[in-house]
Amino acid sequence: MSIKAENLVWKIGSKTVIDGISLVAEPGKTLGLLGPNGSGKTSLLRLLAGLKRPQSGQIMLDGEDIRTIGRRPIAQRVAFIEQHAATNSNLLVIDVVKLGRFPHRSMFSGWTPADDAAVNDALEQTGMAAKRNDRWQSLSGGEKQRTQLARALAQSPRELILDEPTNHLDIHHQIGLMRLVSSLPITSIIALHDLNHASMFCDRLVVMEAGKIVASGTPDEVLTQDLLRDVFSVEARVEISPHHRRPHIYFV
Numbered sequence: 001m002s003i004k005a006e007n008l009v010w011k012i013g014s015k016t017v018i019d020g021i022s023l024v025a026e027p028g029k030t031l032g033l034l035g036p037n038g039s040g041k042t043s044l045l046r047l048l049a050g051l052k053r054p055q056s057g058q059i060m061l062d063g064e065d066i067r068t069i070g071r072r073p074i075a076q077r078v079a080f081i082e083q084h085a086a087t088n089s090n091l092l093v094i095d096v097v098k099l100g101r102f103p104h105r106s107m108f109s110g111w112t113p114a115d116d117a118a119v120n121d122a123l124e125q126t127g128m129a130a131k132r133n134d135r136w137q138s139l140s141g142g143e144k145q146r147t148q149l150a151r152a153l154a155q156s157p158r159e160l161i162l163d164e165p166t167n168h169l170d171i172h173h174q175i176g177l178m179r180l181v182s183s184l185p186i187t188s189i190i191a192l193h194d195l196n197h198a199s200m201f202c203d204r205l206v207v208m209e210a211g212k213i214v215a216s217g218t219p220d221e222v223l224t225q226d227l228l229r230d231v232f233s234v235e236a237r238v239e240i241s242p243h244h245r246r247p248h249i250y251f252v
């Protein structure tokens, strides 16, 4: 196991946002987190990344309770890109990506060739190498999103948590990002709205509704016409694609 959550409950005021969630993200696999607006995906990801504490329940990283692990060791292994990730607008792209190395550096260590290699690899993988010296402020929404991914990859994480990472990307870069993340030997948890991309690129899916998990399993187990009607309120037909052998949803 890589990330395991047991019976998480998170309330805000009298509202229960996360209502008894348990899940396992397996090492090296891509777990898709689906659900309608307001179902609790972002809240769950923030709990899993250690940014919020649940009122009850437990989150384990490789069997260790996250509460017993320090902030720095968590940052050395878990990278999280929030939905509206922002950064200091005066920075260059390269500086933003270099921030990913911060958890690995100590007061005494200078910038190393390993830091350079991680930053360069991340810029190449995300297609941002040519814009390394551009100002963050001057980037398009999609380029900002790819720079945030580069920063997360420069962190050399073992777990990558992404909240709707493709929402500003053109179709070429949506597919590119999903293909990249699913091919990396990193445990990934990705909140997504595009159900066909979830089907194509995720090993397993978890579907949330009103703070609870209502379905989980492989894409062909989860993405059924009944679930699409009951949870997402859409009429659809689901067929196995002859191109990638995964379920493909046709909205009717």
Ligand SMILES: Nc1ncnc2c1ncn2[C@@H]1O[C@H](COP(=O)(O)OP(=O)(O)OP(=O)(O)O)[C@@H](O)[C@H]1O
Pocket: 012, 017, 035, 036, 037, 038, 039, 040, 041, 042, 043, 044
């Ligand atoms: N800090 C907060 N204060 C009040 N309500 C909150 C807070 N954070 C989350 N909520 C509520 O919890 C519910 C779940 O929100 P969350 O952002 O986790 O959903 P989501 O599934 O990520 O939605 P979306 O698909 O729209 O991004 C929503 O009803 C939201 O209003």
